[in-house]
Amino acid sequence: MACGVRVTRDSTNYENRKSYQVLMANQRKVAVLIGSLRRESFTRKVANALIKLAPPSVVLEIVDIGGVSLYNQDLEPSAPRDWLAPRDKLRAADAVLFATPEYNRSVPGVLKNAIDVASRPKESNAFNGKPGAVISVSPGVLSGFGANHHLRQMLVFLNVPTMQQPEAYIGGAAKLFDESGNLTNDSTRQFLQNFVDSFARWIELILAGNR
Ligand SMILES: Cc1cc2nc3c(=O)[nH]c(=O)nc-3n(C[C@H](O)[C@H](O)[C@H](O)COP(=O)(O)O)c2cc1C
Secondary structure (H helix, E strand, C coil): CCCCCCCCCCCCCHHHHHHHHHHHHCCEEEEEEECCCCCCCHHHHHHHHHHHHCCCCEEEEECCCCCCCCCCHHHHHHCCHHHHHHHHHHHHCCEEEEEECCECCECCHHHHHHHHHHCCCHHHCCCCCCCEEEEEECCCCCCCHHHHHHHHHHHHHCCCCECCCCCCEECCHHHCECCCCCECCHHHHHHHHHHHHHHHHHHHHHHHHHC
16 A cells, blocks of 8 residues: 555545545554643643544554553453453554653553453454554653653564554643643654654555565
């Protein structure tokens, strides 16, 4: 599939319409995990910007992890109901995007817990073989580097082929959005556009290799 091709959604041109239909039929589902439950989360705002910027070959959908109860291996024989939806959504996805803040130089517990839940039972690890990408977000200057790389360490074990470049560390996040949560910084928008376009190409590359 030509995932780098831009096809306008409202075109009346036959060839363009046909290409659009082919694109839609092959559209990749990307599950988005966000490591913040905060109402005004900068990380969620970045994820929302990526959803808007995504090319037509991918559709990004946030998986709600706020209600996922703490992982306890004893509960596996009769898994809590709140573990099932995130597991199912991640298993059904073609790819996974991890958007994380940094807590104490690592990944917030809410995201780690959701990853633990969805990675088990081990033989049905929801992440296995799925192309992934990581973006970290912080109001600080270090841009969540520690969380980004702790997450990447987990993804090795989870067998997630993770996009290496462009790396994505979004710093100074408090200055990037207006009061309605819209991205106002042009260079960040360009960076995020390149990031999500690159991820769409990465997804095709990995899925082609998995066939
Ligand atoms: C428990 C806790 C630990 C934090 N540790 C870090 C940290 O290690 N590095 C950092 O850049 N910011 C840290 N922060 C500040 C967060 O980056 C900031 O609260 C940010 O807004 C959280 O992301 P969000 O806006 O997506 O919720 C911490 C915040 C909390 C509540």
